[in-house]
Amino acid sequence: MNFIDNSSILIVNDIDATLSEILPCYPLHSVRVIKNEEKEEFLLLQATLAIKEAYIASSEKKYIFLCGTTFRKEAQNSLLKILEEPPKNVVFIIITNSKSSLLPTIYSRLPYKYLKKSILKAESLLDLNKLDLKDIYNFLKDNQKISKNEAKDIVETILIKVNNQKIKLSRNQLEFFSKAIKLLELNSRPINVLTTLLLSLANQKNKH
Structure with a gap:
C-alpha cells in the first residue's frame, strides 16, 4: 500500500x-x-x-x-x-x-x-442444495473476521440464492433472514449470526 x-x-x-x-x-x-x-x-x-x-x-x-x-x-x-x-x-x-x-x-x-476486495466469492461457492457441515465450517472459517455490513451483504446474497435454487423454507426460516439483519444491526457477532443461518438451511435440506 x-x-x-x-x-x-x-x-x-x-x-x-x-x-x-x-x-x-x-x-x-x-x-x-x-x-x-x-x-x-x-x-x-x-x-x-x-x-x-x-x-x-x-x-x-x-x-x-x-x-x-x-x-x-x-x-x-x-x-x-x-x-x-x-x-x-x-x-x-x-x-x-x-x-x-x-x-x-x-x-x-x-x-x-x-481498498476492499470482494469477500463474497466464498459465498458464491456455497451450493445450498448440497450444504453440509464441512461446507459450513470452511465458509465460516474464511469469513470469521468480516464486519456486520459485510455479513448483511452475505445474508441478502444467500436469500437470493435460496430463491434461485428454489429451496422451500418454513415461515420461521424466512423470518430468520430479517431477524439476522436486525441482530447484525444490534452488533451481534457476524460469525454467530451466519452460523445459525447456515445450520438452519442445512437442517432444512436434511428433512427432504
Missing part, C-alpha cells in the same frame, strides 16, 4: 492487516494508532484521546490513525471540528470496514480510498 500523506478515509476488509501493511511506510515516532482494544467499535473515549493527541505540538508531521469496524455517533460528532480544521502538521487517517459506519458529515470532509 502506498504512503498516504493527507487526511483520508480507508475502506478496507481487515483493519489490523491494513495497519500491518501501511505502518512500516511511516517513521515510527510520527505515528499514533487509536483504536478500542476491547471491542471493534470506536467510542467517545477513543475520540477524546485522538483530540488530545492532535493538540500535542509537533514540529514534524504526525499521523493519527483512527481505527474501528464501527464508529459511535457521539465519537464522530466530537471529531467533526478537528477533522475540518486539524492542528498544524497533523494528518488523520480513518480506517474502517464500511462507508456506512461513518456519518455523512464525516464522510464529506475527507477524501476516501476504497
Whole structure:
C-alpha cells in the first residue's frame, strides 16, 4: 500500500492487516494508532484521546490513525471540528470496514480510498442444495473476521440464492433472514449470526 500523506478515509476488509501493511511506510515516532482494544467499535473515549493527541505540538508531521469496524455517533460528532480544521502538521487517517459506519458529515470532509476486495466469492461457492457441515465450517472459517455490513451483504446474497435454487423454507426460516439483519444491526457477532443461518438451511435440506 502506498504512503498516504493527507487526511483520508480507508475502506478496507481487515483493519489490523491494513495497519500491518501501511505502518512500516511511516517513521515510527510520527505515528499514533487509536483504536478500542476491547471491542471493534470506536467510542467517545477513543475520540477524546485522538483530540488530545492532535493538540500535542509537533514540529514534524504526525499521523493519527483512527481505527474501528464501527464508529459511535457521539465519537464522530466530537471529531467533526478537528477533522475540518486539524492542528498544524497533523494528518488523520480513518480506517474502517464500511462507508456506512461513518456519518455523512464525516464522510464529506475527507477524501476516501476504497481498498476492499470482494469477500463474497466464498459465498458464491456455497451450493445450498448440497450444504453440509464441512461446507459450513470452511465458509465460516474464511469469513470469521468480516464486519456486520459485510455479513448483511452475505445474508441478502444467500436469500437470493435460496430463491434461485428454489429451496422451500418454513415461515420461521424466512423470518430468520430479517431477524439476522436486525441482530447484525444490534452488533451481534457476524460469525454467530451466519452460523445459525447456515445450520438452519442445512437442517432444512436434511428433512427432504
